[in-house]
Amino acid sequence: MSFFFEVLIGGLLAGIMYSLVALGFVLIYKASGVFNFAQGAMIFFAALTFVGLLEADLNFWVAIGITMIAMVVLGLVTERVVLRPLVNQPQITLFMATIGLTFFIEGVTQMFWGSTPRALELGIRDQPFEWLMEKADLNVSQFDLFAAFVSAAMVTGLAIFFQKTRIGRALRAVADDHQAAMSIGIPLQQIWGIVWAVAGFVALVAGLLWGARNGVSFALTFVALKALPVLILGGFESVPGAIIGGLIIGAAEKLAEVYLGPFVGGGIESWVAYVIALVFLLFRPEGLFGEKHIDRV
Amino acid sequence: MLYREAGQFKVSYAKDQQIFPIRQDRIALLAVAFAAFVLVPLFGNQYWLSAIFIPFLIFSLATLGLNILTGYAGQLSLGTAAFMAVGAFAAYNFILRVPGMPLLVAFILAGVCAAMVGIVFGLPSLRIKGFYLAVATLAAQFFVIWALVRVPWFSNYSSSGVITAQKMVMFGFVFDTPTKKYLLTLAIVTVLALAAKNLVRSSTGRAWMAVRDMDVAASVIGIRLIRTKLLAFAVSSFYCGVAGALFAFAYLGTVEPEAFTLDLSFRILFMVIIGGMGSILGSFLGAGFIVLLPTVLNVLVHKLNATLQSAFNWQLPPGITSNLELMVFGGLIIFFLIVEPHGLARLWQIGKEKLRLWPFPH
Amino acid sequence: MSTEQRSGGEIVLKLDNISLAFGGVKALTDVSMDVREHEVRAIIGPNGAGKSSMLNVINGVYHPQQGTISFRGKVRRDMDTHDAAAQGIARTFQNIALFRGMSVLDNIMTGRNLKMRSSFIEQAIWFGRARREELDNRRKVEEVIDFLEIQHVRKTPVGRLPYGLQKRVELARALAAEPSMLLLDEPMAGMNVEEKQDMCRFILDVNEQYGTTIVLIEHDMGVVMDISDRVVVLDYGKKIGDGSPDDVRGNQAVIDAYLGVAH
Numbered sequence: 058m059s060f061f062f063e064v065l066i067g068g069l070l071a072g073i074m075y076s077l078v079a080l081g082f083v084l085i086y087k088a089s090g091v092f093n094f095a096q097g098a099m100i101f102f103a104a105l106t107f108v109g110l111l112e113a114d115l116n117f118w119v120a121i122g123i124t125m126i127a128m129v130v131l132g133l134v135t136e137r138v139v140l141r142p143l144v145n146q147p148q149i150t151l152f153m154a155t156i157g158l159t160f161f162i163e164g165v166t167q168m169f170w171g172s173t174p175r176a177l178e179l180g181i182r183d184q185p186f187e188w189l190m191e192k193a194d195l196n197v198s199q200f201d202l203f204a205a206f207v208s209a210a211m212v213t214g215l216a217i218f219f220q221k222t223r224i225g226r227a228l229r230a231v232a233d234d235h236q237a238a239m240s241i242g243i244p245l246q247q248i249w250g251i252v253w254a255v256a257g258f259v260a261l262v263a264g265l266l267w268g269a270r271n272g273v274s275f276a277l278t279f280v281a282l283k284a285l286p287v288l289i290l291g292g293f294e295s296v297p298g299a300i301i302g303g304l305i306i307g308a309a310e311k312l313a314e315v316y317l318g319p320f321v322g323g324g325i326e327s328w329v330a331y332v333i334a335l336v337f338l339l340f341r342p343e344g345l346f347g348e349k350h351i352d353r354v
Numbered sequence: 355m356l357y358r359e360a361g362q363f364k365v366s367y368a369k370d371q372q373i374f375p376i377r378q379d380r381i382a383l384l385a386v387a388f389a390a391f392v393l394v395p396l397f398g399n400q401y402w403l404s405a406i407f408i409p410f411l412i413f414s415l416a417t418l419g420l421n422i423l424t425g426y427a428g429q430l431s432l433g434t435a436a437f438m439a440v441g442a443f444a445a446y447n448f449i450l451r452v453p454g455m456p457l458l459v460a461f462i463l464a465g466v467c468a469a470m471v472g473i474v475f476g477l478p479s480l481r482i483k484g485f486y487l488a489v490a491t492l493a494a495q496f497f498v499i500w501a502l503v504r505v506p507w508f509s510n511y512s513s514s515g516v517i518t519a520q521k522m523v524m525f526g527f528v529f530d531t532p533t534k535k536y537l538l539t540l541a542i543v544t545v546l547a548l549a550a551k552n553l554v555r556s557s558t559g560r561a562w563m564a565v566r567d568m569d570v571a572a573s574v575i576g577i578r579l580i581r582t583k584l585l586a587f588a589v590s591s592f593y594c595g596v597a598g599a600l601f602a603f604a605y606l607g608t609v610e611p612e613a614f615t616l617d618l619s620f621r622i623l624f625m626v627i628i629g630g631m632g633s634i635l636g637s638f639l640g641a642g643f644i645v646l647l648p649t650v651l652n653v654l655v656h657k658l659n660a661t662l663q664s665a666f667n668w669q670l671p672p673g674i675t676s677n678l679e680l681m682v683f684g685g686l687i688i689f690f691l692i693v694e695p696h697g698l699a700r701l702w703q704i705g706k707e708k709l710r711l712w713p714f715p716h
Numbered sequence: 717m718s719t720e721q722r723s724g725g726e727i728v729l730k731l732d733n734i735s736l737a738f739g740g741v742k743a744l745t746d747v748s749m750d751v752r753e754h755e756v757r758a759i760i761g762p763n764g765a766g767k768s769s770m771l772n773v774i775n776g777v778y779h780p781q782q783g784t785i786s787f788r789g790k791v792r793r794d795m796d797t798h799d800a801a802a803q804g805i806a807r808t809f810q811n812i813a814l815f816r817g818m819s820v821l822d823n824i825m826t827g828r829n830l831k832m833r834s835s836f837i838e839q840a841i842w843f844g845r846a847r848r849e850e851l852d853n854r855r856k857v858e859e860v861i862d863f864l865e866i867q868h869v870r871k872t873p874v875g876r877l878p879y880g881l882q883k884r885v886e887l888a889r890a891l892a893a894e895p896s897m898l899l900l901d902e903p904m905a906g907m908n909v910e911e912k913q914d915m916c917r918f919i920l921d922v923n924e925q926y927g928t929t930i931v932l933i934e935h936d937m938g939v940v941m942d943i944s945d946r947v948v949v950l951d952y953g954k955k956i957g958d959g960s961p962d963d964v965r966g967n968q969a970v971i972d973a974y975l976g977v978a979h
Contacts, residue, residue, distance in 0.1 A: 092485055142692040149430055150691055152485045153627060156620060164680030172673060200572065249542035281615075285489050300600025322504035338482050366852045368847075549840035554841040556846055557825070557832040564815050564826050565746060571813035576801025576830040576892070585836060632817065 062074060063196050064315045065308055070117055070201040072287075072307020077208040079284040079291065079299040080215060081259040086293050087219075087232040088252035091140055092148070094155035097281025098162035102272045103128055103257070104264030108177055109170040121261070128261055131162070132253025163278060174274035179265065204266045209261055215255070216296045228252060232294070286334035291345055298345055306330050373551055390540060395533045404436060404605075405534040411536075411543045412600045414529035414641040417625040418550050418634065419593030424623070425631035428566025429479050433491035434594055434622045436680025439614035440468040442602035443508050446517045450510060457524050461542070461599050469588040470593025471498065477588030480580055495616055502611035509611075516610040519603040535604040542600065546593060551634050553589070561585055563632070611670055624683055628690050630699030639698040647682065651675055674712035725753030727800040728929060729774065731899065734783035734951075736769055743769040743799065743904055744780065745953045750895070755932045758940045759963075761950035762973055767933045768794055770950070771899045774931070775800040775807055801830055806890035807899035810933075812882050814874045820885050821870045824860060826894030827852045857892050864888050864918060880911045884918075891922065898922065904936060912936065916943055949973070 078100065105125055110120035112349040139158055143151055185196045219225035230238040231248050239245055264273075267280050287306050291298025313329045364370040373557060374380045394407065420434050443466035449455050475494035477486050502508050502515055503595035509515040522529040522538065529538050532584050553559055561582045602609045629640020652675055659669045696702055731749040736744040744766045751757045759767045772778040774785065776795030784791050787803060806827070815823050832849055839846040859865055864884050869877060874885055881901060889899055903919065904912045920943055922928050933939050940947060941961045949957030949964055951973040958965045964970055 115638070139688055139692075146695070149484055150695060152430075152488070153623070154688050154691045156623070157684040159684065160620075160680045161684025161688070164677045164684060165683075168674060168677040172677070184406055196403075241436070282492065282616075285492065289486065289489060324500055324504060325498050328493060328496035331489065331496055335478060335490050335493045338478060367851050367858070371850065371854070477737055552842040552846070553836060553840050556834075556842070557829050557841050558836045560818065560826045561821055561829060563817050563822070564829075567815035567817050568813055570777065571809065571815070572826075573797040574777065574807060574813075575826055575889070577826070578798055589836070705911055714838065 058169070060251055064311050066197050067201060068306070068308035068311030069203040069304050070197075072304040073205040073208040073300075074263070074270075074303075075214075075283055075287050075307055076212055076300045076303025077259065077263045078280055079268070079287040079303055080212060080296065081256045081263065082281075082284055082288055083294065083299050084215075084252055084259065085297055088228055088249060089136075089140065090232070091151045091294070092155065093256075094152060094281070095135070095158040095162055096284070097278040098159040098166070099128065099131065099257065099260040100264040100267065100280060101273075101275070101277040102131065102162055102166045102264075103105065104177065104268035104277055105166050105175070105263040107171045107261070107265065108175045108268070108273050109229050112175075113146065124226070124261055127257060127258030129250075129254045132257045133250060136253055146191045159278065167275070170274065174272050177265065177268035179269045200270065204270065207262065207266065212260065212296065212300050215259075216300075220297060224248075224251060283330060286330040288333040292335055295345075300334065301345060309333055371555070373555075385466070395537055396645070398533075398536075399531045402585065403536045406649065408532070408539055408605050410642055410645045411539045412597050412605055413622065413625060413645055414638045415543050415546060415600065415638040416594050416622050417599035417629060417641045418547060419590045419597060420622050421626050421629075421631065421633070421637045422550065422554070422562070422593065423586050423590035423635075425633065426559060426566065427562040427583065429476070429583060430485060430488045431491040431588060431590070432488050432616070432619050432623065433475060433494035434619035435614035436495045437468045437591040437594035438598030438601060438618070439471055439498060439502055439611055440471050440591075441465060441598030442609055442614075443502055443517065443611075444468065444595065445599035445603065446519060447510075449520050449617055452587075457522050458542075460480035461596055464599040465592040465595040468598065469592040472587040472594075473584050474592025476591075478516075479587065480581045492616075495619060497563070499614060500610045501556055512576055514610060515612075516608060517602070518608045519606075522603055528606075538645065539600055539604045546596065547634060547638075554634065558585065619645065621683075624687055627687055628697050630697030631695070633697070636697050636699030636701065639702065643698065644683070648675070651678055651682065693694055725929075726757060727751070728753040729931075730772075730786045731773070732784045732786075732856055734770075734773055734780045734785070736766075736773060736778055736780040742953050743778075744773070744950075746783075747949050747950070747953070747955045748783075749955065749958060752946075753929050754927050755945040756919075756921070756932060756943055758944035758947045758961075759931065760935070760937075760940055760949060761956075764952075766953040767951040768901055769953075771807060771901055771931070771933065775805050775899060783865055796884045801893065804894075804896035805899065806893045806895035806897075808883070808886045808890050808901055808903055810901040810905065812879075812886055814882060814886055814889070816873070816875045819873055820866060820877070820888075821857065822826060822859075823874055823885055824857045824888045824892045825853065827889035828857060830893065840855060858874060860888050860892050863891070863921070863949075870924075880907050881913070883907070887915075887918065894926075895928060897931065899935075900930065900932045901934050902935065904934060904939060912939065919943065937951050 066323045078096065081099070083095070085091055088123075102235060103124055107120050107124045110123055111117070115123070135158060140151065143154055145184055184199050184340070219229065220299045227243045227248055228239075229236070230243055231245060235245060238248075263280075264277070267277060271277065283306075287299060287302040289302075290305055291300070291302025310326055310330050313324070317329075318325050364375065369375070374383055394403070398407065415437060416434060419437070420431060423429050423431050441461075441464040444467040445460045448460040448463050449457070452460075469493070475491060477563050478490040482490065506512075506515075508515050524538075531712070554562070561572070561577045564575070564577055565579060565586075567584050569579055572582075580693070604611070625640035625644050626637065627640070628643055629638070630636025655670060655675050655678065663669050690697055724907055727750045730748075731750070732748050734744055734747045735742070745768070746859060747766070749770075756791075759770055761767055769778060773780050774795065776797040776799065779794035785795055786791060787795070787805075815826065818826075818898070832853060834846040834849050838844060838902045864887060866881065866884055866888060869881060869885075874882060877885065883906075885891050887900070887903065890900075900919070904915050906917065911966055916939060919930060919932070923930050930939075932944065944960065947957070947964045948955060949967070949970045951969075957967045961966075
């Protein structure tokens with residue numbers, strides 16, 4: 058039985074990290090209605106820049122600071138060069154533009170920092186957490202717990218930010234209706250700047266955590282793909298949805314791999330999240346917390 | 355002066371409906387056909403045939419398939435490579451397990467298998483649209499590749515699912531040289547391209563475009579949405595399946611499921627976007643562009659390196675080409691989506707329109 | 717050309733006690749009406765009265781929660797869009813529902829989609845049945861194009877046309893299906909006087925030459941009084957008047973509704 062809990066907890070912890078990635082998407086989608094496929098590439102960019110700066114012998118916190126600035130610049134440039142010219146196009150066009158952006162950012166990142174995979178050390182090791190091992194005989198990774206804790210803190214912080222602060226309210230207004238928000242004096246450009254900065258920060262944290270877990274390489278970009286099922290379950294516009302969706306997907310994925318996997322040869326982690334999302338889409342397309350859209354004729 | 359429609363009156367609806375109603379276009383087409391069927395095999399060197407022309411044709415076919423689904427019918431798909439994989443492995447298995455299976459029949463059946471898989475993964479399109487549908491096709495992409503690796507029967511129990519395509523033989527004639535492979539591929543692609551053009555200019559194509567543009571109005575006219583969407587998935591996957599079979603048989607020779615990555619799906623989507631969504635000609639233009647781009651970049655970087663070496667005794671770091679490729683792909687996608695969402699095909703049309711007036715400015 | 721002659725046809729469409737609601741919004745409440753063959757039936761009422769919803773119920777875009785629809789004798793709980801089209805009901809929309817990626821000719825050809833029987837394989841091969849069918853239908857479509865006088869724009873993408881022409885193309889697409897009943901949702905909205913006269917002429921021609929039953933939503937009272945045989949008046953989703961144009965014109969409830977008397 059404890060094995061089951063180990064798997065479950067491992068899944069939930071991974072799930073929180075998925076939520077963190079999904080959060081980046083939700084932020085941008087809430088503010089500008091764009092599904093930013095390039096979030097994965099931004100995570101990669103953040104992680105690799107940070108590692109590159111560390112290798113250049115910079116102090117940990119200085120490296121974080123510089124990377125953060127780079128992320129904000131990246132976000133602002135993206136908004137200006139890619140999104141603004143396409144502002145009235147259908148969503149599909151914007152989505153495809155962000156796919157193009159993904160490739161572009163990958164190319165630039167690797168050109169600047171090189172393409173060899175690197176390790177990212179955050180000081181916490183991937184070892185069983187002693188306390189839980191002794192108390193409950195549960196084998197749970199220290200690192201996973203740390204990552205989950207950081208992710209949870211960020212997600213909670215952002216949820217509060219959106220709900221309780223003035224800027225958060227302004228962001229929600231912009232997400233709902235740009236024109237209306239402008240007409241009551243909300244400065245659109247500043248708001249978007251803030252959104253991209255926050256999304257960049259989220260990408261940075263996600264990049265550090267995932268990079269430490271899996272190593273920093275090209276493959277980091279595809280972590281973003283895992284966020285898609287999370288968003289489908291949780292709804293594209295909901296921060297709590299991203300959390301719950303992440304937990305469900307993380308847990309379901311791990312449990313399916315361990316308990317169903319052996320019957321079909323293993324490796325089902327690569328697709329089980331998508332199939333879950335697919336089944337969900339057929340019954341509740343707007344997700345658990347999303348808004349239902351009704352087409353007027 | 356050369357390119358004019360003046361004097362070319364269409365005196366019947368039949369004449370008006372030709373694929374190339376303008377005489378100059380027909381002449382141009384004959385020239386291209388002549389070059390493709392006669393000049394290239396005669397004068398093309400082996401490298402260009404196997405490394406440029408054959409993949410160009412194969413990717414054009416796959417792009418045609420995706421264009422039918424995404425460009426004409428408006429259903430976004432990120433699973434193109436998976437359908438190609440189905441085609442490749444199906445063709446392999448048909449030839450392997452059915453004695454005396456003719457080559458073309460094997461390819462057709464491979465396409466049909468891909469079509470059936472396409473229909474299954476296209477079912478969600480009945481309830482979801484836009485990029486939600488893209489997620490469903492992602493499920494197809496990951497699941498199909500996983501299945502091809504895990505079920506050893508598909509690859510005849512080889513390790514890691516690698517298959518070696520058999521020799522292509524038709525009526526005793528073996529297609530083993532690049533020239534012969536090229537001609538066979540060219541013939542298949544030409545026939546399928548013509549079929550696609552016929553489809554999109556008849557009621558099927560119009561139904562697809564209607565569903566893409568406004569599905570409520572389409573259903574009010576009496577177009578059955580379910581049938582139309584699933585037919586788009588089926589035909590599109592058929593084309594991708596045949597392209598996949600050719601990919602294995604006429605191009606690579608040895609393939610594994612992991613060769614049909616998500617990256618390949620994206621590349622084909624890029625070919626559709628750059629070439630022009632909803633355009634048969636665009637599929638060829640886009641595929642040609644993306645197939646040629648790495649070569650062009652390579653040559654440019656070489657030349658640049660040579661100049662840099664002689665001037666500053668310094669060269670660009672190796673491996674820069676692949677990163678440049680990514681940047682150029684990504685940048686071009688964004689550029690085309692902003693500037694000319696209808697891609698090279700539209701630019702081509704604009705060019706023709708200007709040519710009609712030449713040498714007059716307007 | 718007296719109206720008495722035209723309103724003599726059999727009842728071809730009957731709506732009984734139709735109620736339609738979206739969540740808390742009641743679009744239609746207990747509305748009953750009928751339409752006789754070959755007549756011109758107008759539906760009028762202030763904005764938001766539920767007129768478009770009526771049309772949407774008739775041709776199956778909306779499914780009412782209560783009530784029945786009977787078309788040509790067959791009674792049903794709701795209509796299916798495909799069935800409606802197959803049985804000869806065609807319509808136009810308030811906000812033009814043309815296919816923007818296609819030319820005028822292609823848009824109108826889609827109107828004939830149900831008449832085209834060749835399979836997709838035959839169409840891929842083209843020569844043979846598909847080609848013949850395409851040419852036959854092209855001829856029919858050209859007749860409609862001649863009728864509505866839009867020959868000069870047949871190859872233009874519809875997005876580039878001015879509003880009045882787009883409305884005409886939408887009508888052409890509906891007519892191309894050779895419908896027995898035509899539902900027109902504000903066909904003259906946004907048109908100037910000349911365009912309105914043209915449109916009136918077309919609608920009356922269709923009704924007289926082909927005997928097509930017309931159900932028409934229209935705000936221009938002059939047009940309604942002039943061309944319709946019978947009028948239904950809706951307000952807040954309920955029927956408040958039904959009869960000949962003169963009857964309705966004198967109906968106090970109708971006058972109150974339009975003048976905005978509180979009720």
